[in-house]
Amino acid sequence: MPVWERPEPQPRAAPVPLNRAKIAAAAIRVADEHGLDGLSVRKIAKELGVGPMRLYDYVVNRSELLDLMVDAVYARIAEAGPQPGWRATVLDIMHRTRAAALDHEWFADLLGARPHLGPHALAVGEATAAALSQAPAVRDIDDLQRTLGALNAFLAGALRREITERRTARATGTDLSAWQAAHGPYLQRMLATGRYPTVARLVVDGAHLDADETFRHNLTTVLDGITEREGA
Template identity: 85%
Template sequence: MDTPYGNVPLPVWERPEPQPRAAPVPLSRSKIAATAIAVADEHGLDGLSVRKIAKELGVGPMRLYDYVTNRSELLDLMVDVIYARIAEAVPQADWRTTLFAVVRRTREVALDHEWFADLLGARPHLGPHALAVGEATAAALSQAPGITSLDDLQRASGALSAFLAGALRREITERRTARSTGTDVAAWQAGHGPYLRRMLDTGRYPTIARLVVDGAHLDPEETFDHNLTTVLDGLTGSRLEP
């Protein structure tokens, strides 16, 4: 196919929907994406397949290939649906409240759709809603004090993305581990308590001992917000509360 990119196929967002067919079950990319999201919410990305989605829709698997050519395009559509929810958080009054709104909403949707965190931190997401979120984020960062050049903006964007991907993956991995083992953090700590106490009593790990013995059980959301504040303060040189 000749396209603006030579003979490279058009991205899924730029290809028109297939013409409606005289079939018992009408399809669209949005319907396929919504069904795929529901499947991934229940079974994770490893349990996501064209065959399973087709079964949920009540159609043959080959019909889906009229709308998406491969699994990557399917994931692209799913991800952009999630970004549509994140995009609802903007615009805000100023750069800092915009960044807090976008990052907090990203955490919210990632906790609702845990598979989304598995797709963060790789290649950029380029769907229209993902681009809208990226534009809002970059524009807000570009207005922050301390961001005076394009190099500053690139580095700040990368650092913020790294914080977000790392924080979400850690939180979601803990949730998954608790579900798969039937053991939450408190139970795991209790099980390993005697061994850890023996090791701490050697005196070789005084700082870890302080963290374990005197450290509080921090609320995940409060910790996330505190760490986000710290990251933004460091990136921009500002010291304002959100």
């Protein structure tokens, strides 16, 4: 039986009461600090102040634990209030998802890995699909499936790239400015050869947007492309 439908174990007389929500919250704190590779039953139990074996009354394996953690993050995304129209609804959900992923970087590692079927994940999926189904170019279920697939692919790719850049900067102690300073002279010499004219235009004349502006601009471009196709 899926963890979502399995009843919580009966409360026991113990100094520290447990439930799945409490376990998920502790696991999220551990993952936020140590990443998914550092997530272990022992660390979660220590965070809760209980013995590790008690956790197996509530989750039978790591997959169930990840499901609970992911759905707890989706609960935050699902808090989006009603927006004026389908487009505003989709944009709000996408921006909330990005904000949640930046707060819980491990969340992006699990996007697209497998379907998320918890109640809050399903609520977010329903809200997104219902909004996109109202776009003028989405005429039938096939259009809706393709549109959802393209939007989710963009979201997973954009979040993973942004979070990978953040992790790299932390691991190397080199931010974007320092990286540009270190590699700038080499890049200038290569561009001066004239062999890469289009890359040169991008580097010299292209807008250098910050992460917020980049996500907002690219999301708008993708949404325009998949919901307002010419001739649709």
